[in-house]
Amino acid sequence: DVKVTQSSRYLVKRTGEKVFLECVQDMDHENMFWYRQDPGLGLRLIYFSYDVKMKEKGDIPEGYSVSREKKERFSLILESASTNQTSMYLCASKTALSSYNSPLHFGNGTRLTVT
Amino acid sequence: QKEVEQDPGPLSVPEGAIVSLNCTYSNSAFQYFMWYRQYSRKGPELLMYTYSSGNKEDGRFTAQVDKSSKYISLFIRDSQPSDSATYLCATTIIQGAQKLVFGQGTRLTINP
Numbered sequence: 001d002v003k004v005t006q007s008s009r010y011l012v013k014r015t016g017e018k019v020f021l022e023c024v025q026d027m028d029h030e031n032m033f034w035y036r037q038d039p040g041l042g043l044r045l046i047y048f049s050y051d052v053k054m055k056e057k058g059d060i061p062e063g064y065s066v067s068r069e070k071k072e073r074f075s076l077i078l079e080s081a082s083t084n085q086t087s088m089y090l091c092a093s094k095t096a097l098s099s100y101n102s103p104l105h106f107g108n109g110t111r112l113t114v115t
Numbered sequence: 116q117k118e119v120e121q122d123p124g125p126l127s128v129p130e131g132a133i134v135s136l137n138c139t140y141s142n143s144a145f146q147y148f149m150w151y152r153q154y155s156r157k158g159p160e161l162l163m164y165t166y167s168s169g170n171k172e173d174g175r176f177t178a179q180v181d182k183s184s185k186y187i188s189l190f191i192r193d194s195q196p197s198d199s200a201t202y203l204c205a206t207t208i209i210q211g212a213q214k215l216v217f218g219q220g221t222r223l224t225i226n227p
Contacts, residue, residue, distance in 0.1 A: 040123055042217045042218055044217075045214060092158070103149070104151075104161070108157050109156075109157075109158055
């Protein structure tokens with residue numbers, strides 16, 4: 001089974017802090033994603049990466065950056081945390097193969113609170 | 116207007132009931148449709164995947180797509196308390212595409 005592990009289940013940070021959210025996958029997937037999940041808004045894509053050191057902006061990249069130095073690890077960085085970044089953050093991975101049924105595999109999320 | 120609209124609920128039904136979860140979408144280019152299930156404190160996991168208009172059945176679950184009206188549904192027969200979760204519809208244009216568009220998710224509770 002694919003395992004996507006997010007390093008923290010809960011985080012509480014102060015406004016202005018630099019925050020790192022870490023994600024590791026163990027299935028050698030090429031593609032990795034960061035989503036945030038908010039009530040009434042669903043899942044929104046922040047950034048994704050299709051290869052080491054490669055990244056692409058998703059729908060809501062403002063205020064975030066990412067790092068992918070190794071294939072199995074994808075980090076989300078909040079350069080200066082703000083209260084409107086309080087949310088559930090979900091990491092996912094996916095094979096690059098365009099097969100009929102190649103789903104996203106999600107981690108269990110990191111609930112970030114910025115005070 | 117969101118590309119995919121889903122009634123967020125919450126929806127609460129008694130055990131054994133038939134559940135209908137629905138999404139509408141605006142972009143006729145969407146070709147592939149998925150339902151993800153998310154249990155409390157867990158990440159979403161793929162439940163069903165369908166391409167063509169019509170029905171696809173998997174046990175107690177049926178996914179239905181009507182491309183003419185841009186409407187997708189998930190039916191759950193003989194609902195069980197273990198079906199209590201948030202259900203998210205998702206769609207994409209290209210098979211295996213990296214970017215999915217998700218609905219808002221519907222929180223479902225099955226009461227014993």
